[in-house]
Amino acid sequence: MTPNRKTIAFAAPSLGEEEFAAADAVLRSGWIASGPNVTALEGELSTYFGGRPTRLLTSETAALEVALQLLGIGPGDEVLIGAQTFFSSANMVEKVGAKAVFVDVDLKSRNIDLADAARRVTAKTKAIIPTHYAGLACDMDALYAFAKQHNLRVIEDAALAIGSSWKGKAIGSFGDVALFSFHPNKNITTIEGGALVCNEIADAKRTEVLRFHGISRRPDQTRDVDFPGGKFNMTDVSAAIGRAQLKKLDAFCHYRRQLAARYLTRLTAILDDSLLPHAGHVGDEAGHSWNLFAIRLPLDQLKLCRAEIMDAMKAHGIATSVSYESPHLTSLFRKQGWKEGDLPNTELIADTTLTLPLHAGITEADVDYVCDSLASVLAEASAR
Numbered sequence: 001m002t003p004n005r006k007t008i009a010f011a012a013p014s015l016g017e018e019e020f021a022a023a024d025a026v027l028r029s030g031w032i033a034s035g036p037n038v039t040a041l042e043g044e045l046s047t048y049f050g051g052r053p054t055r056l057l058t059s060e061t062a063a064l065e066v067a068l069q070l071l072g073i074g075p076g077d078e079v080l081i082g083a084q085t086f087f088s089s090a091n092m093v094e095k096v097g098a099k100a101v102f103v104d105v106d107l108k109s110r111n112i113d114l115a116d117a118a119r120r121v122t123a124k125t126k127a128i129i130p131t132h133y134a135g136l137a138c139d140m141d142a143l144y145a146f147a148k149q150h151n152l153r154v155i156e157d158a159a160l161a162i163g164s165s166w167k168g169k170a171i172g173s174f175g176d177v178a179l180f181s182f183h184p185n186k187n188i189t190t191i192e193g194g195a196l197v198c199n200e201i202a203d204a205k206r207t208e209v210l211r212f213h214g215i216s217r218r219p220d221q222t223r224d225v226d227f228p229g230g231k232f233n234m235t236d237v238s239a240a241i242g243r244a245q246l247k248k249l250d251a252f253c254h255y256r257r258q259l260a261a262r263y264l265t266r267l268t269a270i271l272d273d274s275l276l277p278h279a280g281h282v283g284d285e286a287g288h289s290w291n292l293f294a295i296r297l298p299l300d301q302l303k304l305c306r307a308e309i310m311d312a313m314k315a316h317g318i319a320t321s322v323s324y325e326s327p328h329l330t331s332l333f334r335k336q337g338w339k340e341g342d343l344p345n346t347e348l349i350a351d352t353t354l355t356l357p358l359h360a361g362i363t364e365a366d367v368d369y370v371c372d373s374l375a376s377v378l379a380e381a382s383a384r
């Protein structure tokens with residue numbers, strides 16, 4: 001390890017004077033819960049998404065719960081979920097009383113395998129939740145043709161895909177319902193936060209009700225409740241930070257693509273192509289916003305397990321992560337009968353994946369250092 005080298009985080013928010021000033025101004029304004037900045041950020045995001053109605057919530061997990069309620073999904077319904085994803089989508093499907101049906105993914109893109117999805121459709125299937133893994137858009141033409149064929153609603157899990165596009169069109173600017181996360185690890189942050197993008201103003205209005213206690217106003221200004229809604233309204237402090245972040249989104253994504261290209265160039269000498277992440281759709285490479293850079297480790301050729309490799313990288317001052325574990329093999333879903341072998345690609349990825357540092361706070365020299373460190377860790381792991 002290089003002495004006194006700073007630790008390289010695998011993900012980190014990029015906040016500057018603009019965000020500090022924006023938060024400070026709201027804190028001093030006297031109005032710190034949902035207010036003018038929430039309304040303004042919703043408008044700015046809506047413009048970014050081509051004019052589609054957009055509503056902010058406290059997290060994408062909250063947006064998932066609200067989206068499922070909005071679509072009327074509940075007991076007796078099944079929802080297909082691309083399994084290379086975080087736990088939240090399946091959790092929320094279960095929370096509203098529906099059944100999560102996991103679908104395997106493509107080994108290289110890690111995005112949902114629609115041939116496997118077709119095998120899992122039943123008369124009860126109401127919706128599909130694909131994740132744009134790492135910021136790589138799913139094949140949107142195939143996805144929406146599949147949804148049309150099977151009469152399914154689509155809830156895009158675009159947590160990793162703000163700044164991504166498909167054939168030049170921003171993810172979130174077309175399609176059915178799209179959900180975004182503004183957690184600090186995402187391409188832009190509101191500390192915690194999420195967005196729901198839809199097509200109909202009526203759905204946006206309903207989202208406002210569902211995110212705030214199920215409350216609507218009667219003509220006489222008193223309040224009514226027709227649904228036991230949650231409390232998922234974003235604060236104005238968060239929204240003000242988000243407005244400053246949104247202005248930087250293009251620059252962040254441009255830089256992420258630059259770092260990812262550097263990784264791909266350097267890592268071809270270290271790893272087989274099948275273990276490197278998908279480089280972006282041919283001819284549409286700029287559509288990848290690179291929220292994550294996740295390789296797979298050739299563990300069958302190494303004498304160390306992944307946890308030991310992560311420790312060895314840590315000894316070089318480099319934090320790594322696992323994105324993601326197999327959601328169907330959690331205790332929750334094992335109890336429902338899911339087991340090893342059900343989703344071979346998802347499981348292979350989960351067992352071998354390693355997320356390397358990628359965010360606006362690192363340099364190309366940091367990427368080189370990560371690659372050199374990985375090369376030496378892997379060399380040692382194969383020699384032992």
Ligand SMILES: Cc1ncc(COP(=O)(O)O)c(C=O)c1O
Pocket residue numbers: 058059060061062085086088089131157159160180181182183193194
């Ligand atoms: C793919 C994916 N979906 C959904 C979420 C949930 O987002 P949030 O933390 O905003 O609830 C995450 C969070 O990391 C995620 O990675």
